[in-house]
Amino acid sequence: xxxxxxxxxxxxxxxxxxxxxxxxxxxxxxxxxxxxxxxxxxxxxxxxxxxxxxxxxxxxxxxxxxxxxxxxxxxxxxxxxxxxxxxxxxxxxxxxxxxxxxxxxxxxxxxxxxxxxxxxxxxxxxxxxxxxxxxxxxxxxxxxxxxxxxxxxxxxxxxxxxxxxxxxxxxxxxxxxxxxxxxxxxxxxxxxxxxxxxxxxxxxxxxxxxxxxxxxxxxxxxxxxxxxxxxxxxxxxxxxxxxxxxxxxxxxxxxxxxxxxxxxxxxxxxxxxxxxxxxxxxxxxxxxxxxxxxxxxxxxxxxxxxxxxxxxxxxxxxxxxxxxxxxxxxxxxxxxxxxxxxxxxxxxxxxxxxxxxxxxxxxxxxxxxxxxxxxxxxxxxxx
Amino acid sequence: xxxxxxxxxxxxxxxxxxxxxxxxxxxxxxxxxxxxxxxxxxxxxxxxxxxxxxxxxxxxxxxxxxxxxxxxxxxxxxxxxxxxxxxxxxxxxxxxxxxxxxxxxxxxxxxxxxxxxxxxxxxxxxxxxxxxxxxxxxxxxxxxxxxxxxxxxxxxxxxxxxxxxxxxxxxxxxxxxxxxxxxxxxxxxxxxxxxxxxx
Numbered sequence: 001x002x003x004x005x006x007x008x009x010x011x012x013x014x015x016x017x018x019x020x021x022x023x024x025x026x027x028x029x030x031x032x033x034x035x036x037x038x039x040x041x042x043x044x045x046x047x048x049x050x051x052x053x054x055x056x057x058x059x060x061x062x063x064x065x066x067x068x069x070x071x072x073x074x075x076x077x078x079x080x081x082x083x084x085x086x087x088x089x090x091x092x093x094x095x096x097x098x099x100x101x102x103x104x105x106x107x108x109x110x111x112x113x114x115x116x117x118x119x120x121x122x123x124x125x126x127x128x129x130x131x132x133x134x135x136x137x138x139x140x141x142x143x144x145x146x147x148x149x150x151x152x153x154x155x156x157x158x159x160x161x162x163x164x165x166x167x168x169x170x171x172x173x174x175x176x177x178x179x180x181x182x183x184x185x186x187x188x189x190x191x192x193x194x195x196x197x198x199x200x201x202x203x204x205x206x207x208x209x210x211x212x213x214x215x216x217x218x219x220x221x222x223x224x225x226x227x228x229x230x231x232x233x234x235x236x237x238x239x240x241x242x243x244x245x246x247x248x249x250x251x252x253x254x255x256x257x258x259x260x261x262x263x264x265x266x267x268x269x270x271x272x273x274x275x276x277x278x279x280x281x282x283x284x285x286x287x288x289x290x291x292x293x294x295x296x297x298x299x300x301x302x303x304x305x306x307x308x309x310x311x312x313x314x315x316x317x318x319x320x321x322x323x324x325x326x327x328x329x330x331x332x333x334x335x336x337x338x339x340x341x342x343x344x345x346x347x348x349x350x351x352x353x354x355x356x357x358x359x360x361x362x363x364x365x366x367x368x369x370x371x372x373x374x375x376x377x378x379x380x381x382x383x
Numbered sequence: 384x385x386x387x388x389x390x391x392x393x394x395x396x397x398x399x400x401x402x403x404x405x406x407x408x409x410x411x412x413x414x415x416x417x418x419x420x421x422x423x424x425x426x427x428x429x430x431x432x433x434x435x436x437x438x439x440x441x442x443x444x445x446x447x448x449x450x451x452x453x454x455x456x457x458x459x460x461x462x463x464x465x466x467x468x469x470x471x472x473x474x475x476x477x478x479x480x481x482x483x484x485x486x487x488x489x490x491x492x493x494x495x496x497x498x499x500x501x502x503x504x505x506x507x508x509x510x511x512x513x514x515x516x517x518x519x520x521x522x523x524x525x526x527x528x529x530x531x532x533x534x535x536x537x538x539x540x541x542x543x544x545x546x547x548x549x550x551x552x553x554x555x556x557x558x559x560x561x562x563x564x565x566x567x568x569x570x571x572x573x574x575x576x577x578x579x580x581x582x
Contacts, residue, residue, distance in 0.1 A: 324447025
C-alpha cells in the first residue's frame with residue numbers, strides 16, 4: 001500500500017470542495033456558450049457574422065470547429081431503415097524497451113465484417129505482423145512507441161480499405177478514434193512516409209465508395225467552444241475554459257440526434273485536402289434519462305453526401321443500441337476484443353522467440369535486473 | 384466408434400475431468416457415456432454437468448433486450464466461449480479389456496473426448512456386473528439419481544437393440560441392492576428412474 005492515505009485525507013476534502021465550486025461555474029459557462037451558439041447561428045443565417053475568416057488560417061491556437069453548410073445550433077434526427085453493411089477495425093501492439101530481454105515490435109490488427117439482418121455470423125480477420133525496417137527486414141531494434149502507434153494506425157485504415165467482399169449495399173467503415181492522426185505529420189522521413197501512406201489509404205477508401213467514420217467516445221475536445229471564443233473574442237472577460245463541447249451537446253441533442261456537421265480546423269488540417277478534408281459532428285447515443293455524447297469524424301466526401309451521413313448516423317445508433325445501457329458500437333468492441341494483445345501474450349511470444357533462438361544457437365540477452373526486480377513476487381503468507 | 388471429437392480435456396484427476404468444447408461441436412448431453420482414448424486404451428465416463436460461462440460482454444448483451452441473430456451467432460461462433468462438461472470416470476479399458484474400476488492414471492490436458500456409440504455402450508455395460516454404479520452412487524456432489532436415470536435410458540435402448548431387453552431390470556435390481564442401506568438415496572434414484580421409464 002504505497003499511498004499514504006492519512007496524508008491524503010484532508011486533500012480529498014479539498015478536492016471535493018474545489019470540484020463543487022468548479023461545477024457551479026461550469027453550469028454558468030455552459031449557459032453562456034449555448035447563448036453564443038444560438039447567436040452565432042442567427043448571425044450566420046442573417047449574414048451579419050463578419051469575422052468568420054479568423055477561423056480560416058490553421059495554426060496551433062486555432063484548433064477549432066468551422067461552420068459547414070448546416071445551421072450550427074441545429075440537431076438532426078433520422079427515421080430511416082436503410083440496409084448497409086459494416087466493416088470495423090482496431091489494432092493493438094507490442095512494444096519493447098531496452099529493459100526487455102528481446103526487442104519485439106509487433107502490431108495486431110483485426111477487422112470485422114458485419115451484415116445486419118443477414119442471419120450470418122460476422123466475419124473476422126486478424127493479422128499479426130512484426131514491424132519491418134526500410135529494407136523490409138524484421139526490425140530487431142527497439143522502436144519508439146509513437147512510431148509503432150503510427151504504423152498501427154495506418155494498418156487499421158488499411159484493413160478498412162483492403163478487405164474486399166461482395167455486396168451491393170453501402171459499406172460503412174468505422175475506426176476507433178479520430179481520423180486526424182495525433183501529432184502527425186512529424187518532421188522525420190519515416191513519419192512523413194507513413195503519414196503519406198495513411199492519406200493514400202484514406203483516398204483508397206474514398207475511391208472504393210465506402211463511408212468512413214472515426215468514433216470518439218467520451219470526447220474532451222472543445223472545438224465548437226473554441227470557435228465561439230474566436231468569433232466573439234471582442235466580448236470582454238469571455239472565459240469559456242474548463243468545459244468541453246460534450247457539455248454543450250448534452251443539453252442540445254436529444255437521444256439519437258446529431259449536431260450540425262462542422263469542418264475541423266487544426267494545425268494538420270492543411271494536409272487533409274479535397275475529399276479528405278476533416279469534418280465532424282456530435283451524436284447523442286444515449287437514452288432520455290442517460291444521454292451520452294460522442295464525436296464522429298468524417299471526411300469531406302462523406303460530409304458532402306447527406307445520404308452517407310444519414311447511413312453512418314443510423315448505423316452508429318443501431319450498433320450502440322446493441323450494447324444496452326452502455327452504448328458503444330458493438331462492432332468496434334468486437335474489433336477491439338479480437339485485436340487486443342495482453343501482457344501475458346507478450347511474455348508467451350518472448351518465450352517462443354527465446355526457444356527458437358536457442359534452437360538456432362543464438363545467444364539471448366537477459367532482461368534488465370531492474371525489470372526482473374519489479375517482477376518479483378510479492379510476499380506471501382505461509383500456509 | 385464415433386470418430387468425431389466432442390471436446391478436449393481441460394483438467395482432470397483420478398475421479399473425473401472437465402472437458403471444453405466449442406458450441407458448434409457435437410456436444411454430448413447430460414448422462415451421455417463418453418470415452419477418452421489414452422496411450423494404453425480408453426477411459427470411460429458419464430457427463431454429469433454441462434456449464435457455459437459468461438463474461439462481461441455477454442452479461443451486457445443479455446441485459447440489452449432484443450438481439451439480432453448476427454450478434455448471437457457472433458457470440459456463439461466467433462467468440463472464445465467454451466462449453467465445459469464435467470465428467471465422472473466409471474471405468475477404463477486396456478487392450479480392449481474393460482474394467483469398472485477407476486482409471487489407473489487420469490487422461491492428460493487436451494486429450495480428445497468422444498461420445499460412445501451404442502456398441503461402445505453395450506460393450507461397457509456388458510462387462511462385469513454393474514460395478515461402475517458405485518462410482519456414481521458414492522458421489523455426494525453430483526445428481527446421482529438423475530445421472531443414473533439418464534444413463535439407464537441410453538444403455539437400455541442400446542441393450543434392447545443388441546437383443547438384451549432384460550438388461551434394465553437387472554440394472555435396477557443391482558441399484559436396489561447397492562442402496563439397500565441408504566433409503567433416502569434409493570427413493571431419489573428410483574424416483575428418477577420411474578420418471579424416465581413410465582409404466
